[in-house]
Amino acid sequence: MHEFSLVMSMIDLAEKAARADGARRITRLRLEIGALAGVVPEALEFAFDGARVGTMAEDAALEVTYLPAIAYCATCQSEFELDNRFGIAVCPACDVPSADLRQGRELTLASLEVDG
Amino acid sequence: MSEPIDAAARGPAQAVEPRAAATASTRDVTVSPHGAREAAARVVQVQKSLMTHNDGVAAANREAFRGSLVLNVVSSPGSGKTALLERTVRDLAGELSVAIVVGDLETDNDAERLHAAGAPSVQIVTGTVCHLEAEMVARAVEQLDLDGLDVLVIENVGNLVCPAAWDLGEDLRVTLLSVTEGEDKPLKYPRIFKDADAVVINKVDIAEAVGFDRARALDSVRRVAPGARVFELSARTGEGVGAWLDFLRERRVAKAAAHDAAARG
Numbered sequence A: 001m002h003e004f005s006l007v008m009s010m011i012d013l014a015e016k017a018a019r020a021d022g023a024r025r026i027t028r029l030r031l032e033i034g035a036l037a038g039v040v041p042e043a044l045e046f047a048f049d050g051a052r053v054g055t056m057a058e059d060a061a062l063e064v065t066y067l068p069a070i071a072y073c074a075t076c077q078s079e080f081e082l083d084n085r086f087g088i089a090v091c092p093a094c095d096v097p098s099a100d101l102r103q104g105r106e107l108t109l110a111s112l113e114v115d116g
Numbered sequence B: 001m002s003e004p005i006d007a008a009a010r011g012p013a014q015a016v017e018p019r020a021a022a023t024a025s026t027r028d029v030t031v032s033p034h035g036a037r038e039a040a041a042r043v044v045q046v047q048k049s050l051m052t053h054n055d056g057v058a059a060a061n062r063e064a065f066r067g068s069l070v071l072n073v074v075s076s077p078g079s080g081k082t083a084l085l086e087r088t089v090r091d092l093a094g095e096l097s098v099a100i101v102v103g104d105l106e107t108d109n110d111a112e113r114l115h116a117a118g119a120p121s122v123q124i125v126t127g128t129v130c131h132l133e134a135e136m137v138a139r140a141v142e143q144l145d146l147d148g149l150d151v152l153v154i155e156n157v158g159n160l161v162c163p164a165a166w167d168l169g170e171d172l173r174v175t176l177l178s179v180t181e182g183e184d185k186p187l188k189y190p191r192i193f194k195d196a197d198a199v200v201i202n203k204v205d206i207a208e209a210v211g212f213d214r215a216r217a218l219d220s221v222r223r224v225a226p227g228a229r230v231f232e233l234s235a236r237t238g239e240g241v242g243a244w245l246d247f248l249r250e251r252r253v254a255k256a257a258a259h260d261a262a263a264r265g
Helices: A003-020 A041-051 B003-025 B035-039 B052-065 B081-092 B109-116 B134-143 B190-194 B214-224 B241-264
Strands: A025-034 A061-067 A070-073 A078-081 A101-103 A107-115 B042-049 B069-074 B098-104 B121-125 B151-155 B172-178 B198-202 B229-232
Touching: A003 A025, A003 A041, A003 A107, A003 B042, A003 B052, A041 A061, B042 B052, B052 B134, B069 B081, B069 B241, B081 B098, B081 B109, B081 B151, B081 B198, B081 B241, B098 B109, B098 B134, B109 B121, B121 B134, B190 B214, B198 B214, B214 B229, B229 B241
Parallel strands: A025 A061, B069 B151, B069 B172, B098 B121, B098 B151, B172 B198, B198 B229
Antiparallel strands: A025 A107, A070 A078, A070 A101, A107 B042
């Protein structure tokens, strides 16, 4: 249940950004999560429901975009999307395994909608 | 009390505003019913990782660790992290100085075991937290003498999911797997194996008794973590531990050399 720690960080970042913008209230948070970030969507929503109480994001909607895992193949020098949920990165063109993950670990607060 | 008079005076004006706002709010359910606020609604770009704070503290830890080789050891509970570290500390005694920071939800049993093995050890009791964060490690190492320390081992909370995202300031991530856990563990918990610099398969002394399929386990590790060094050993009997110790010796020399080179500028 590390999602609670993540949500606390997210609200902290969001409140700082909202205050810096002179906002009074956060109405929406846009989060980007990589396929290999190890985050359970239900746990994230559950944690958010608890953590937002008493914060600027108390009434905010949480919008999550899931990003596919992308690896880089050194042989053909191109990126490819992983076709499985196991983190197995084998280039479909060269059949060579890759340890160079270019996308999939993201835990990014992309933007907010605020008012006030 | 002037309340009733006030309410009567404001009544008609207030009745109009919510109706007007109601039309606007059908466009977006999250918009406030107050007209003024609605007009000020806007998007703020953030583009920051949720790990920003942790990563900053981890970078400071890395700075504070200087030339010491730092390991972050992760596994499920009962894979033998503490047993491997006891063995490591005993076998390196007199050769390399090793200190340990160990995280558990409760008790300081592990720190006591490691202390008995001969390493200065600090226990982090996390309570309900399922992983270590860089800040916990920063506080814990205040109790250790880092000056001239060869190896610092951070034994994470036994958990194959939660510790994965938290950088603690380590040089190497070591993920343990024991032969009783199932050969497909790396496939079930890809992130923590994918980020591993070294994968240790422990308890090989009982592999046969538990019907461990070695080829299948190695294949799982290679598929998820093609770049990781793999060690098959038994912390209990000492079988295969030599290669693991050589790996630590080699990486410690490399770390100290890199640190010295950076210090010379």
